[in-house]
Amino acid sequence: MEKFVNYNSVLIPIDRSNVDTDALIPKQFLKSVEKSGFGDNLFDEWRYLDQGEPGQDCSGRPLNNDFVLNKKAYRGGRILLARENFGCGSSREHAVWALRDFGIRTVIAGSYADIFFNNCFKNGVLPISLPGADIDALFAQDAESGPCSMDIDLERQTATAESGQVYRFEIDDFKKQCLLEGLDDIALTLQHEGDIATYEQRRMKEVPWLFEDLAS
Amino acid sequence: MTGKTLYDKLWEQHLVRASEDGTALIYIDLQLLHEVTSAQAFAGLREAARLPRRKTANLAVADHNVPTTERNAGISDPIARLQVETLDRNCAEFGITEFAMSDPRQGIVHVVGPEQGATQPGMTIVCGDSHTATHGALGALAFGIGTSEVEHVLATQCLVARKMKNMRINLNGTLPDGTFSKDMILAVIGMIGTSGGTGYTIEFAGSAVREASMEARMTLCNMAIEAGARAGLVGVDEATVTYLEGRPYSPKGDQFERARNFWLQMVTDPEAEFDKEYDLDISVLRPQVTWGTSPEMVASVDDAIPNPADAPDQTRERDWARALEYMNLSPGTRINSIELDKVFIGACTNGRIEDLRAAATVASGRKVAQNIKQALVVPGSGLVKVQAEAEGLDRIFTEAGFEWREPGCSMCLAMNADRLEPGERCAATSNRNFEGRQGYGGRTHLVSPSMAAAAAIAGHFVDPNQL
Numbered sequence: 001m002e003k004f005v006n007y008n009s010v011l012i013p014i015d016r017s018n019v020d021t022d023a024l025i026p027k028q029f030l031k032s033v034e035k036s037g038f039g040d041n042l043f044d045e046w047r048y049l050d051q052g053e054p055g056q057d058c059s060g061r062p063l064n065n066d067f068v069l070n071k072k073a074y075r076g077g078r079i080l081l082a083r084e085n086f087g088c089g090s091s092r093e094h095a096v097w098a099l100r101d102f103g104i105r106t107v108i109a110g111s112y113a114d115i116f117f118n119n120c121f122k123n124g125v126l127p128i129s130l131p132g133a134d135i136d137a138l139f140a141q142d143a144e145s146g147p148c149s150m151d152i153d154l155e156r157q158t159a160t161a162e163s164g165q166v167y168r169f170e171i172d173d174f175k176k177q178c179l180l181e182g183l184d185d186i187a188l189t190l191q192h193e194g195d196i197a198t199y200e201q202r203r204m205k206e207v208p209w210l211f212e213d214l215a216s
Numbered sequence: 217m218t219g220k221t222l223y224d225k226l227w228e229q230h231l232v233r234a235s236e237d238g239t240a241l242i243y244i245d246l247q248l249l250h251e252v253t254s255a256q257a258f259a260g261l262r263e264a265a266r267l268p269r270r271k272t273a274n275l276a277v278a279d280h281n282v283p284t285t286e287r288n289a290g291i292s293d294p295i296a297r298l299q300v301e302t303l304d305r306n307c308a309e310f311g312i313t314e315f316a317m318s319d320p321r322q323g324i325v326h327v328v329g330p331e332q333g334a335t336q337p338g339m340t341i342v343c344g345d346s347h348t349a350t351h352g353a354l355g356a357l358a359f360g361i362g363t364s365e366v367e368h369v370l371a372t373q374c375l376v377a378r379k380m381k382n383m384r385i386n387l388n389g390t391l392p393d394g395t396f397s398k399d400m401i402l403a404v405i406g407m408i409g410t411s412g413g414t415g416y417t418i419e420f421a422g423s424a425v426r427e428a429s430m431e432a433r434m435t436l437c438n439m440a441i442e443a444g445a446r447a448g449l450v451g452v453d454e455a456t457v458t459y460l461e462g463r464p465y466s467p468k469g470d471q472f473e474r475a476r477n478f479w480l481q482m483v484t485d486p487e488a489e490f491d492k493e494y495d496l497d498i499s500v501l502r503p504q505v506t507w508g509t510s511p512e513m514v515a516s517v518d519d520a521i522p523n524p525a526d527a528p529d530q531t532r533e534r535d536w537a538r539a540l541e542y543m544n545l546s547p548g549t550r551i552n553s554i555e556l557d558k559v560f561i562g563a564c565t566n567g568r569i570e571d572l573r574a575a576a577t578v579a580s581g582r583k584v585a586q587n588i589k590q591a592l593v594v595p596g597s598g599l600v601k602v603q604a605e606a607e608g609l610d611r612i613f614t615e616a617g618f619e620w621r622e623p624g625c626s627m628c629l630a631m632n633a634d635r636l637e638p639g640e641r642c643a644a645t646s647n648r649n650f651e652g653r654q655g656y657g658g659r660t661h662l663v664s665p666s667m668a669a670a671a672a673i674a675g676h677f678v679d680p681n682q683l
């Protein structure tokens with residue numbers, strides 16, 4: 001996984017709560033067996049006026065010019081701003097792959113659905129939760145004075161607006177380290193192989209039927 | 217001393233290692249795999265030259281992409297076909313048991329697990345699919361994970377996790393005629409909202425749950441994720457044990473007796489405390505219908521579409537207005553006057569035999585209304601299909617004008633050929649009414665199997681009792 005590096009970017013506001021993973025990446029793109037190439041189809045149904053198909057060249061498709069991702073001022077934005085329960089619904093990690101492929105490295109929202117939240121960390125995307133009042137303020141700022149940018153500093157756990165306003169965010173230490181160092185958490189878990197083996201031996205005595213071979 | 221909740225017990229029994237910061241390594245007893253979320257996980261294993269730690273603790277089945285007609289002809293969509301073939305190839309290469317498309321046991325992964333007895337009380341079960349919550353109905357800690365985690369479980373048989381909080385929802389009373397567990401769970405989601413359960417594991421309890429069949433409990437747990445909870449749970453009782461007895465993967469003989477005693481401990485202690493608790497009297501429940509693009513936008517069949525101006529806050533006012541626009545509905549419209557284009561009976565929520573029986577009871581001797589372009593019945597698995605045919609349900613459906621199909625996810629998410637066309641309106645027994653879920657521009661109303669059948673017959677929503 002790529003290391004998370006601090007950066008500055010414009011905020012892309014998606015003023016909705018319950019943005020689901022079906023909206024982030026519609027099902028037809030889930031047929032891919034690859035782990036990349038989803039960026040053009042991020043928010044496909046909101047972004048284009050026609051129905052997207054996997055493998056298609058998106059450069060000639062009719063755009064929904066009202067949708068924020070298609071507005072010039074937000075081009076190149078790497079921070080997404082949304083409201084409550086972002087990423088709800090299907091467990092599809094493709095939703096995060098699409099965000100990442102599009103260039104989004106941070107989401108700022110009121111709250112997240114749990115599976116989506118976990119998936120972010122596996123792909124170098126930082127999901128920041130802020131209180132509702134802060135989210136309101138960020139949306140208001142965008143509505144009143146146009147696109148605004150922010151500095152994201154993961155070490156210090158801050159998102160700093162152009163106005164100088166500093167938003168501090170919480171993040172689990174383990175997850176922070178994984179992001180900063182771009183760690184492969186399978187390798188980390190395998191360091192505890194001894195603990196896993198001990199656990200298995202004990203359980204095999206206590207609940208042997210759980211170790212039956214599903215093939216037999 | 218305070219007691220433990222069922223979730224506490226499941227968590228503690230699977231703890232391999234706990235760190236001071238609250239992250240833990242938990243052991244996973246069973247992983248279910250399907251074609252959509254596993255290919256990249258196997259590719260990751262291969263890239264890192266890793267092997268599954270316990271290949272025999274995995275069970276795979278293709279369900280999302282499979283056609284529900286003419287199975288022998290294979291999958292015509294080349295991209296979907298490649299995905300299913302990739303699953304076949306990965307399972308063969310890594311030695312994982314798979315129910316292939318032609319296997320009579322093939323079906324939706326969450327129907328197949330319990331049906332085969334692979335899902336057992338006291339287990340931890342994961343799958344790259346959010347509706348893994350279904351398996352919690354048997355007293356197992358079961359939840360959906362992303363593809364990176366699928367790879368993690370393949371490689372290590374463990375997951376890095378944090379403990380969730382405990383929530384209990386007590387469903388008390390007896391379900392009125394014409395209402396089902398689907399109506400209960402829709403009412404619960406309407407009450408606590410789609411993020412009400414975020415960060416929690418929800419245990420369903422109360423007299424209505426104790427009286428519910430195992431399949432009805434699965435419907436409840438299936439939609440725990442629609443209330444924001446990754447896992448739903450029901451404590452083990454004799455109904456659970458009876459359900460499991462004699463299933464292919466259930467323990468046999470002495471082992472079954474041992475397992476039985478262990479299983480029956482998979483309940484919440486009487487003195488345990490929950491972080492949050494809700495009570496719902498279901499004796500006054502009416503059949504539920506969702507009217508918007510989130511499962512929490514739900515009303516009773518005899519209610520009217522709410523007015524966004526009456527929403528509890530501004531955000532929801534906007535969300536409701538947007539949902540009504542997408543659904544092409546206006547405030548004040550009676551739910552039972554909403555006309556439909558299609559009807560879909562199936563999915564991991566309601567594709568089991570009892571669901572089909574409930575729908576068939578309504579459909580029996582009647583005809584699908586003229587305005588319904590298509591009414592699909594899609595059994596949740598090959599074995600459900602066989603059972604339904606043995607009971608003659610397929611004939612009841614086809615005589616009434618429903619189409620009787622092969623098992624799979626089908627029009628729940630329209631990854632195969634079964635889908636809504638733009639603007640079409642559907643009564644569906646599935647679990648998600650998101651924009652475009654059943655097809656680009658399609659409009660979904662979530663209902664019980666009985667309501668779906670009644671809507672097919674009447675051409676619009678109607679209380680099944682008043683048909």
Ligand code: SF4
Pocket residue numbers: 279280324325326345347563564565624625628629646647
């Ligand atoms: S039936 Fe629908 S919800 Fe269930 S596993 Fe299939 S696609 Fe997912």
